[in-house]
Amino acid sequence: MRQRKRKHALTGPREEWLYGRQAVREALKARRRDLFGLHVREGHGIDERDEAMSALIASAGVNVSFEDARWFERTLGSVHHQNMALRTGPYPYRDFKELLSEIEAGDEPGFWLLLDHVQDPQNLGSLIRTADAVGVHGLLLPKDRAAGVTPAAVRASAGASEHVAVCRVVNIVQSMETLKKAQVWLTGLEATPDAKLYTELDYACATGLVLGGEGRGLSRLARERCDWLARLPMFGKVESLNAGVAGAIAMYEVARQRAQPD
Numbered sequence: 268m269r270q271r272k273r274k275h276a277l278t279g280p281r282e283e284w285l286y287g288r289q290a291v292r293e294a295l296k297a298r299r300r301d302l303f304g305l306h307v308r309e310g311h312g313i314d315e316r317d318e319a320m321s322a323l324i325a326s327a328g329v330n331v332s333f334e335d336a337r338w339f340e341r342t343l344g345s346v347h348h349q350n351m352a353l354r355t356g357p358y359p360y361r362d363f364k365e366l367l368s369e370i371e372a373g374d375e376p377g378f379w380l381l382l383d384h385v386q387d388p389q390n391l392g393s394l395i396r397t398a399d400a401v402g403v404h405g406l407l408l409p410k411d412r413a414a415g416v417t418p419a420a421v422r423a424s425a426g427a428s429e430h431v432a433v434c435r436v437v438n439i440v441q442s443m444e445t446l447k448k449a450q451v452w453l454t455g456l457e458a459t460p461d462a463k464l465y466t467e468l469d470y471a472c473a474t475g476l477v478l479g480g481e482g483r484g485l486s487r488l489a490r491e492r493c494d495w496l497a498r499l500p501m502f503g504k505v506e507s508l509n510a511g512v513a514g515a516i517a518m519y520e521v522a523r524q525r526a527q528p529d
Contacts, residue, residue: 285355285418286348288320293426294353295323300429301356305331308339308350329353346419358416363407363434363442367449370404377451378521379475381407383439383489385510387481388414392423393511394478399427401522406431409439413480443477443492451475455493456517457485458507462496470521478514 282303285294294300305324324331339348370377380403385391391414398406414420415435421428436442443453454468455477477493479485499513
């Protein structure tokens, strides 16, 4: 593992900083991005107790530089960086139609997650982390008025974003139409009077779960494109869960059904 200390210029427009040990670990493991250099705070380095991280760094061939606390504050600000930052290329979004073709050619029915303008990076990161855990094949985000896979979202996902296939699309409703033509059945998560209990639906076929943004829920056009609407039962005083929790419950129901014997 090469180690050096020198001054570094700030990132350019096509570069970004990933921070937090787990986010950095998964980026090194996935190697989907360009990796330009790892920066570790002096006195908080990687030692023989973290052999797996050392092996990842060596395998990725990234240079390691040691910096003082002022460098981290000047470069990253007040984020919770855990004394580690990785300078990388931008997030590698997938092409939607190319990914759809790959999934259609696969051995199992596609499992999609569509986010209709989720704006909180923490919610997005949480949803991506669950999507990785349950085996979602593709995740769709609109380009406008929605959170993207920023370093904050990467950290919130504990680095799972580096393994999930995420597409940014111009129009989420048009993308829903494309999926429907490909025989993907779309279920919108929405607590409406006509919605079925989320456990009553069959997710064995090619499935897309559609989640609305914080507060507003599904847009009218997205709701109208769904084949079914599903609701979560609520037994307390509050009327809804946040997007990250609600999405996780629904995704695990899809995974549970698919894990059952035929």
